[in-house]
């Protein structure tokens with residue numbers, strides 16, 4: 001009768017002791033962890049900052065070979081937010097904008113540019129009224145385009161060597177010209193002015209386009225720019 005009791009009690013106490021010790025270990029573990037995390041967090045920030053600084057250094061280490069000194073402000077190494085430029089990270093990128101007026105051949109010119117594997121011209125991105133309603137919206141859009149974060153059917157992404165778009169003078173250019181010029185100077189954007197020399201032809205094109213709009217729709221919709229001979233022949 002006494003034997004089992006004697007055996008039971010020492011068996012019980014180590015179990016309780018183990019539980020207590022485990023509990024203590026757990027609590028102290030959590031405590032130590034939280035303290036270490038709290039101590040580490042500023043250091044982790046510093047680490048991130050270092051990585052960022054390194055990134056910038058790497059960007060500065062990218063050097064375009066054999067360029068003239070005057071060209072240097074026009075050469076960029078953008079760091080897109082939406083993807084990695086990978087093997088092309090040190091390929092220099094040039095920024096451009098084509099200023100033009102409707103019916104001046106800018107659509108044709110853009111198609112020509114986009115036929116090059118390293119050139120992306122993103123079309124009339126300020127055709128949308130919302131995007132050009134105020135200067136902050138315009139600058140934000142420009143930032144995205146030139147950081148290679150703008151996606152259109154023309155985007156070449158990683159290995160783009162020249163990036164730009166088409167901007168009609170009546171799409172907010174005249175209202176905000178001061179800020180736009182300042183942005184272009186600060187960010188080394190080249191402005192390409194494309195105007196039709198023969199104003200009579202432009203006027204004829206305007207009138208013909210207005211006429212076509214009502215009379216000769218292409219597959220049910222009006223198309224103001226034709227980009228291939230197939231489109232021309234079916235028009």
Ligand SMILES: *[C@@H]1O[C@H](CO)[C@@H](O)[C@H](O)[C@H]1NC(C)=O
Pocket residue numbers: 130131133134136137
């Ligand atoms: C600028 O325009 C955008 C888009 O229309 C709008 O969301 C934003 O609030 C406007 N900002 C200012 C400062 O008016």
Ligand SMILES: *[C@@H]1O[C@H](CO)[C@@H](O)[C@H](O)[C@H]1NC(C)=O
Pocket residue numbers: 088091092117118159160161
């Ligand atoms: C042009 O693109 C090709 C392939 O996408 C790439 O290999 C090449 O380095 C690019 N050239 C320039 C000048 O960026």
Ligand SMILES: *[C@@H]1O[C@H](CO)[C@@H](O)[C@H](O)[C@H]1NC(C)=O
Pocket residue numbers: 218219230231234
């Ligand atoms: C017009 O529509 C037809 C059939 O839907 C298509 O095969 C053709 O490519 C279209 N043409 C143009 C110019 O979009």
